[in-house]
Amino acid sequence: MSDTAAPPIASARFGIGAVVRHRLLDFRGVIFDVDPVFANSEEWYQAIPLEIRPSKDQPFYHLLAENGEGSYVAYVSQQNLVADEEDEPVDHPAIDNLFEAFEPGRYKLRPEHRH
Numbered sequence: 869m870s871d872t873a874a875p876p877i878a879s880a881r882f883g884i885g886a887v888v889r890h891r892l893l894d895f896r897g898v899i900f901d902v903d904p905v906f907a908n909s910e911e912w913y914q915a916i917p918l919e920i921r922p923s924k925d926q927p928f929y930h931l932l933a934e935n936g937e938g939s940y941v942a943y944v945s946q947q948n949l950v951a952d953e954e955d956e957p958v959d960h961p962a963i964d965n966l967f968e969a970f971e972p973g974r975y976k977l978r979p980e981h982r983h
Contacts, residue, residue: 879927880902880927881927882902882949882951884902885899885974886898886951886973886974888952889953890942890949892920894935894936895933895934895935895942896934896952897933897960898975899929900931900932901930903929904927905926905927906924906926906928907928908943923947926946926947927946928945929944931943933958933960934959952973955973957970958975963975
């Protein structure tokens with residue numbers, strides 16, 4: 869038996885299909901994947917300004933995101949996301965490939981993507 873304790877399991881606040889908004893930046897999106905802890909490159913992480921750089925030991929979310937300039941994929945820490953209050957769909961061309969019905973605040977994952 870090992871004396872080293874397992875790292876704490878971070879609990880994801882948002883699920884696949886949830887519509888969220890970034891707490892600091894002006895964009896919103898729908899979650900299509902969740903990493904229990906940071907799983908991007910160190911180069912990406914170091915590019916975040918130190919004063920707003922999030923801790924790595926929290927869930928990170930993959931979003932189909934939109935802002936006033938267009939749509940894109942974003943990778944965001946849990947601490948920087950809040951539930952979106954608009955109750956409007958997200959405008960992103962990839963949504964129809966992953967999700968079906970939109971209900972206020974969430975998308976329903978297509979059956980072929982559930983596991």
